[in-house]
Amino acid sequence: MAALLIPRRNRGMRTRLGCLSHKSDSYNDFTAILPDKPNRALKRLSTEEASRWADSFDVLLSHKYGLAAFRAFLKTEFSEENLEFWLACEDFKKTRSAAKVASKAQRIFEEFIDVQAPREVNIDFQTRELTRRNMQEPSLSCFDQAQGKVHSLMEKDSYPRFLRSKIYTDLLSQTQRRLS
Numbered sequence: 001m002a003a004l005l006i007p008r009r010n011r012g013m014r015t016r017l018g019c020l021s022h023k024s025d026s027y028n029d030f031t032a033i034l035p036d037k038p039n040r041a042l043k044r045l046s047t048e049e050a051s052r053w054a055d056s057f058d059v060l061l062s063h064k065y066g067l068a069a070f071r072a073f074l075k076t077e078f079s080e081e082n083l084e085f086w087l088a089c090e091d092f093k094k095t096r097s098a099a100k101v102a103s104k105a106q107r108i109f110e111e112f113i114d115v116q117a118p119r120e121v122n123i124d125f126q127t128r129e130l131t132r133r134n135m136q137e138p139s140l141s142c143f144d145q146a147q148g149k150v151h152s153l154m155e156k157d158s159y160p161r162f163l164r165s166k167i168y169t170d171l172l173s174q175t176q177r178r179l180s
Contacts, residue, residue: 047175054163057155061086069171073162081119082150082158085112089147093140105138113146123149 045065053060053069060066067083074080088108095101112121113131123131127146134142162168 045171045175047172050168050172050175053168057151057159060159060162069167070159070162073165073167074158076165076167077158077161079158081112082121082154084119085121086147086150086154088112089143092143095140101140102138105135105142108143109135113143121146121150122153 049063050066053063053066060070071080071083074083085108088111092104092108095104109117109131111117112119113123113128114120115128123146127149131143131146
């Protein structure tokens with residue numbers, strides 16, 4: 001079993017390393033990760049919808065294609081772990097099985113919160129320690145403060161840069177060109 005995991009891990013590492021040599025901020029990177037086929041998805045996306053993403057960060061996060069575009073942008077900045085953590089917390093809050101709460105919480109903590117976690121998010125020491133204490137008796141709200149800090153960081157830092165990015169401006173241009 002361990003022999004099967006090593007090639008996959010190496011393949012994943014090669015992919016990640018390949019990304020490091022190619023930092024892009026293009027519209028094509030966004031269309032490559034759209035949840036649907038890019039052409040069909042963009043035909044359904046109106047200029048008005050894409051423009052509304054600039055109204056608020058939460059509007060962006062609540063729109064399927066807005067979320068995909070923001071994720072593509074964060075990948076160009078090598079900071080998608082913030083969004084992935086926020087999404088993991090949103091999913092975690094929907095956990096209905098009390099038996100699964102502790103194991104899901106542990107996975108999230110080990111992946112995003114713990115010092116030297118593989119996808120460690122940028123939070124202050126106090127928030128990290130509060131979250132560590134919350135893990136002694138995990139509940140659906142054990143990540144609330146950390147999630148709030150990460151949301152605030154993305155809203156104040158990454159979101160304004162996204163609105164100025166080539167990914168977003170090219171996307172708006174594409175939707176406007178379709179109308180003309």
